[in-house]
Amino acid sequence: MFDSPLSASAYEVLRVDRTATEDDLRRAYRLRLRQTHPDTGGDAAQFVQVQRAWELIGTPEARAAYDRGRGGASAPEGAGPAASAPDAMHWGASPRTTAPGTRQRARSYGQPGGWRRERYLDLIREWSGRGRELADPYDPALVRAAPYEIRRLLADALAEEATARIIADLGMGYTVWHDVAVASSDAKIDHIVLGPSGLYGILSEDFGGPVRVRRGEIIGDAVPGAPIAGLLQGMKAISRAGRLKFGGAIVVLPDEDVPVPIDELGKVHGMPTAVVARSSLSTVLRRGVTGARSIGGTEQFATRDRLNQIVRFA
Known part of the structure; x- marks a missing residue:
């Protein structure tokens, strides 16, 4: 929290x-x-x-x-910021490391949260004063003082990185593309995940407080626009470009901001859609969203090859 x-x-x-x-x-x-x-x-x-x-x-x-920006429990010795306890409040970029052991991780393309981190760094430096050297652009006191829209960029980058870590742990049966650009648009899809349970478009968000769902859309005091509709539009554009069929859409939110861990909304604009607490994401991706079409065998390989041909990164 x-x-x-x-x-x-x-x-x-x-x-x-x-x-x-x-x-x-x-x-x-x-x-x-x-x-x-x-x-x-x-x-x-x-x-x-x-x-x-x-x-x-x-x-x-x-x-x-x-x-000092290190409140809460300490990270294990030798671990990077990503391994810190949730309240450690160090928001620096997480190093891309391979988990110890021999277990194969999901195949991954692109940099989760990369677009928003770059934008955050540009804006935090501009806001704090051009020419001023920032020793730590992620210093908690600096971040807390920044305007909401700048903090929102960092919050969303962290959300995307957290989702990416969960997907990576699903294993070699899954492939994920991060920060996927949508052609003829400034929009992007945070993650596209391909696995035995289907092909999914995923939006990772942090609105900074509780949200609810009404008529197939997320609403709340700090929710801008129509997040689910935007995700579905991006998925539709990728589907047309690659002649692919998505199985479902998933919105991932911090656990404390959703009333239930898994909220299956049924079909929203014809697409099976779920709003999921972060800790429940791996469960949903393994079992699939209700109504989503599973993908197996040669079709999964063909879908992956097709996505590798058409995906461009934001």
């Missing part, structure tokens, strides 16, 4: 300034507990947030680590 550039900081959750004294912090924590406790009419989700915020900044040691 604190791992997104769009999330409120621990200080914001407790409603104190970053310079608050330990006594002020403790008083604010007790007040927020009373305000959010479900037994007194508060919101359970906010109550949990308050408790987690206190864990992050409730002691001098934890607070110092949080203020």
